[in-house]
Amino acid sequence: MSEFTEILQAFLLVTLYLAAPLILISWTAKxxxxxxxxxxxxxxxxxxxxxxxxxxxxxxxxxHPDPPRSDFDLEDFRQQ
Known part of the structure; x- marks a missing residue:
């Protein structure tokens, strides 16, 4: 292998090693x-x-908390 491909592989491996935990922590916080x-x-x-x-x-x-009720009807809240 050439020196360039070895450097590229090392860069991608380090990037993946650093990016994966950050992405997973971000998802966990959300x-x-x-x-x-x-x-x-x-x-x-x-x-x-x-x-x-x-x-x-x-x-x-x-x-996960219950989703909002879907049986909302505006007619129940209109004033006459």
């Missing part, structure tokens, strides 16, 4: 907001204990 938890604390714990923290979040994360 998921924590949707589930009513602090994104800062969840993201920090996942960052400090990666990848074990990510696996634990996926196992023990709280249930």
């Amino acid at each position: 998921d924590a907001v949707l589930r009513g938890k602090s994104p800062f604390w969840v993201g920090l714990i996942v960052l400090l204990t990666f990848p074990v923290g990510l696996i634990l979040w996926l196992i023990f994360r709280p249930k």
Whole structure:
């Protein structure tokens, strides 16, 4: 292999090694907001204990809150 391909492979490997945890932590923080938890604390714990923290979040994360009611009818709220 040429020196260029070795450098390119090393660059891509390091980029993937650094980018993957950041992307997963970002997703975890957004998921924590949707589930009513602090994104800062969840993201920090996942960052400090990666990848074990990510696996634990996926196992023990709280249930997603119920979606908004779909039986809303504007007629129920009109004044006569």
